[in-house]
Amino acid sequence: MLVPLSWLKEYVEVTLSLEELVARLTLAGLEVAGIERIGETWSREHVFVGQVLEVQPHPNADRLTLPLVDYGRPQPLRVVTGAPNIHVGDRGQKVVLALAGARLIDGHSEEVRYVTLKPSKIRGVASEGMVCSEKELGLSDEHEGILILPDDAPVGMPLQDYLGDVVLDIEVTPNMARCLSIIGIAREVAALTGQKLRLGEPEMEACGEPASTQAEVEIADPDLCSRYCAAVIKGIKVGPSPFWMQRRLSLCGVRPINNIVDITNYVMLEWGQPLHAFDYNLLHGRGGQTPPAEKPLIRVRRAEAGERMVTLDGQERVLDRDILLITDGSGPVAVAGVMGGLHSEITDETRDVLLEAAAFDMLGNRISSARLKLASEASSRFGKGVPPSLAPRAARRAAELMRQLAGGQVQQGLIDNYPRPQPSVVVKMQPERARKVLGLDIGDDDMERILTSLEFAVRRDGDSWSVQVPDHRLDVSIEEDLYEEIARVHGYDRLPATLLRDELPPQHDDSSLRGEELVRNVLAALGLQEAISYSLGDWRLEEPLLPQEGLGTGDFVRVINPLSADRQWLRRSLLPRLLLAARDNFHNDDVVRLFEIGRVFLPVEGSELPEEPLRLAILIAGLREQPSWLVPQPESVDFFDGKGVLDELSRRLGLGLSLRAEPHRGLHPARSATVLLDGREPVGFYGELHPQLRSAYDLPDCRICVGEFDMAALIAAWVEHPQARPVSRFPAVLQDMALIVPDEVTEEQVERGIWRAGKGVLASVTLFDLYQGPPVPAGFRSLAFRLAYQLQDRLLSDEEVKQAHSRIARSLASELGARLRE
């Protein structure tokens, strides 16, 4: 809401400095988002209201003239102008005269550029000043002619004093819709500064017939229209509205159109009541005739399904039962509270006006507006609530202005159809509770004074007050609403800051969060960088990585109003975004190690809400370390780099993860695995990205190791408090064992076999060599382990070690077909 201070001051005395006023309004909930100082650059010594005394032709140029301008000094000033709205022979126009030295905007420049006016010679004639256009003064973009001021503009007054203003841009939250008007803001300023609102009841000077004999109003759906006031103004002359009104409308961001439309807008800005003016003679009566054959009928009703009308913007609208219409004897003439119809709009030929001031239901209006995807200044106000008490006052105010400014005759009285009077609201309030909830030590008298200043009527009845809500306050219905009024007018800056004294609530288990954070810490310590990606993406990007083939759009959660086509689907996997991140990072980096913990979204048959399991994804690719002077050409990572990360994660969380070779969609068929918990429960997959997908994702030609895991399963298996195993004081005996095993036997099987057979005497088993090729026969490979034999309570003898070693070898031979390598 743009509020010119000059307008505001008509309704309330502003006793604070601008800075104080802005601060006070902002603290009280009317945030001043901007302050525009109109005419700040118009120096009082250089820019004046002037009057043209005479206009002479320019001796050397047909398109230029030489006005002589009186600006209240003993000597008028002769200037040169090319303005097309000043002609030789003109006299008497009020104009803006700028003297050399004035700071003006360059009228010929595209952007706003300030220049200092200098004395000059134009085609041989000296000019010590100029008459200004609106653009040069920064009032608008108008540069066709010079600004002509109203006849009553005081000659010689510095323009700053005449047209200068301050416009506050106030952000009005929905609960403050009453402040979408100058009077509404003035009422707040009055309460906040202890001043009185200067507001009388608007009156109109009427003559002629009673309005009720010249139109009739019926409300068929009073649930959507609780009040409808109409005034009839006859014999108006449509033309431009006066300068001062145009000026105020412009300052408020409303484009002047003609006096009738401007008056409706002006009163809307002033009072907050949207108005609509119909061309009286185009409205039909009950029998379908227009005046003078019949008096017009205004009927407020719901639209029929499929009914059509053309609105002011020239669009044909198809209507339905949720839309409220203003109709006349022949059909729709307006979408109530949203937009008028084209047929009955005010034109230059309009002579008589039917003026509407009505109260439309807030929700009903919002539904109409939403259904038609049509918003207007009127609907933005009705859609936040306009109190019915405003209608007759605004109607009188506008009718009177039409009399004064458009020469109309206001017909006597208003038609006021008010089937559902606004209920009076009384809120019970306990002052003691207000103090308690606010935590504010404020006296009863102060609270009452604040409420009274906002026009609440307080009846104190001991410790329970009855507070009558003024009819312009649609936002107050409960006690807490009053607490807010008290707190914000008292000033939030005076509210103490205390720490919670209430009892501490019981604490709850948060192990899943701790587990999740632990996974983050472990992975970061293992050299992976945490990523956070968008949840919304393109399902086609994910499809090749999904476990099952044939998943389609139905398997994704879709946003029906996406910002863009590639941000339309909620992810089922974290990997695609990590792959894209890797692609981008490879432009700048050789080492890319990422992880992300986030939700994925899986539609659930028969449920409107998807499952949102938490996943972990890892990606390890590129070089094993940053190239440096120490290692100029580090090796590239492969399968076992990521596996090492998983092994370490598993060890740190006590998980017991293992891998089972298994092809997975999107992964290298011979280098991918299902990741198992305790050798049984699948919790995810890990492997190298399929080379074909690598190029599809625009990734470099290197091994990209990826995995994705179910966080809930990992955290459920997490051993938060690992139990200590005693550490032996006795030295271990190290023995190597090289085995030749068939290819189909996995390393894991051999290692498990060693542990099983060496139970009780083994402290560690480490694979230290793997070999294939002659002399190892084809179909076999050689695995070499270092075994550490150790007991807790004593030293092992050579004989004991020897026996255990051969027992292990025998067991491996019989169970796995492994034989010792000579």
Added chain:
Amino acid sequence: MANLEDVQRRALAELASAADSEQLEAWRQKYLGRRGELTLYMRSIGGLPAEERPAAGEAGNNLRRLLEQSFAERQESVRQMELARSLQAEAIDVTLPGRRPVVGSIHPITETLRRIRDVFAQLGFEVFRSREVETDLYNFELLNMPPHHPARDMWDTFYISENVVLRTHTSPGQIHAMRAYCPEPIRVILPGKCYRYEQVTARHESEFHQVEGLAVGHNITLADLKGTMTAFAKQMFGQERTMRFRGGYFPFTEPSVEVDMDCALCHGKGCRVCKNTGWVEIAGAGMVHPNVLRNGGYDPVAFSGFAFGMGVERVAMLLHGIEDIRSFFTNDLRFLRQFGQLL
């Protein structure tokens, strides 16, 4: 027969100039070895008359002790010199870059969330998490916004269907938390991702993180909210920070306030970050609306509560001087590696 004085003079002089173990060994051979001068002297004593032998023997032994002791001393000092020389040979340029371990870190959003969580943990708040895809009921209606309520315009919403939305704020978590814990008192923070149907710019993201706070109890006051927010700002942004409450509007709180902090960059003088106001908005807050308490299962006569919500990206941007909110989602390692002090 050698002149012992002469031997002693030469031996000590030569020992003093022996500079390494080789020269030392040669010296030892020359004087103390099996054919060394002193050994030869001792052997020659047998050829002396009997009465001269004891004195000559004693003189020889004295000299041997002297030389052996001098040798040991010289040997030690030569060893020290040799060690120093060999260490000096290993000299390096200490300014050469070190071997960089490959380490990762957590995302700045995670880091900021952890800091926020730590501050509120000290005040007794625990974490409560809830879903990101919500029903209209939880995202709006139970928060005192029936269908077509004007306040709904404040949240540009992504819809999954007419009744299902991507949560526009963490506030639905308030209802979940209340329904989970009623009738116990509550102190929780609700962190998580939120979504707004909003064009992405340097200042606005369509996906972002919020932390909501909720306290419900028998004696929770608006002044407590101010104190809690002040404590948070001071812990997070420095003890010298000051706070300001100003009137605000949220349908789920009454009274509602906006929480501003004096701009840490310009100390209230006005700059680009605070848009020349001297204040930066860090949270929206208020006393939980009686309808919301009721929807959570609490009797608003017996209970009161406060709630607040803040943007995690916003806090991170203020803490680290990050100017473009989009940076958080690019996953650009050059950006991410600048943070993560917590790990």
